[in-house]
Amino acid sequence: MADKKPPPTPEPLPEIFGSFKIVLPADDMNKPKDDKPTEQPLRRD
Amino acid sequence: MAVTYAAALKTSRMILVRDHINNQTTQGASTGTASAGKLVIGTSSLSGATGVLWTGTLSNPCGTVSGSVLTFTAPISATVTGAGTQTAALAALRTSADADIVTGLTVGTSGADVILTSTSLTNGQTVTFSGSPANTITHG
Numbered sequence: 001m002a003d004k005k006p007p008p009t010p011e012p013l014p015e016i017f018g019s020f021k022i023v024l025p026a027d028d029m030n031k032p033k034d035d036k037p038t039e040q041p042l043r044r045d
Numbered sequence: 046m047a048v049t050y051a052a053a054l055k056t057s058r059m060i061l062v063r064d065h066i067n068n069q070t071t072q073g074a075s076t077g078t079a080s081a082g083k084l085v086i087g088t089s090s091l092s093g094a095t096g097v098l099w100t101g102t103l104s105n106p107c108g109t110v111s112g113s114v115l116t117f118t119a120p121i122s123a124t125v126t127g128a129g130t131q132t133a134a135l136a137a138l139r140t141s142a143d144a145d146i147v148t149g150l151t152v153g154t155s156g157a158d159v160i161l162t163s164t165s166l167t168n169g170q171t172v173t174f175s176g177s178p179a180n181t182i183t184h185g
Contacts, residue, residue: 013170020159022150022182026048
């Protein structure tokens with residue numbers, strides 16, 4: 001009786017490495033809100 | 046015109062960020078009960094439990110504040126829980142109760158808030174933030 005070959009062992013998944021360098025924006029609390037509608041460029045026909 | 050905060054105020058704000066991540070009872074004073082927050086990496090649809098691929102439990106407290114920089118204690122390591130193989134695109138910092146503290150963090154192999162050696166994450170794969178380079182949040 002022929003020996004059964006064991007199923008091949010799946011290769012381990014490579015480890016993923018990470019890092020983070022987050023910069024929180026200094027919120028511009030004194031900046032007035034611009035409520036003006038966006039000006040549309042003049043059309044030249 | 047850009048706002049400039051005093052150095053001491055920047056430090057206070059970063060301590061507050063740390064305390065919120067730790068769900069500290071007395072936020073800003075780093076006192077009272079605290080619990081380990083989480084770094085969550087997900088797909089482009091990351092929102093709540095949706096799109097979560099990987100969750101790393103942070104230390105408690107999550108890190109140390111020096112000046113305007115919060116440096117997270119490393120390593121942060123866990124295995125991917127998302128099904129199959131999916132692409133990581135967004136990340137968030139959350140409390141232990143999954144309340145979002147910092148969201149909208151981009152994930153990529155370069156030019157992103159969170160840098161991974163590969164954004165293709167497969168179920169069971171280990172993702173490690175070794176601390177080299179340091180994992181930081183800096184007050185702008």
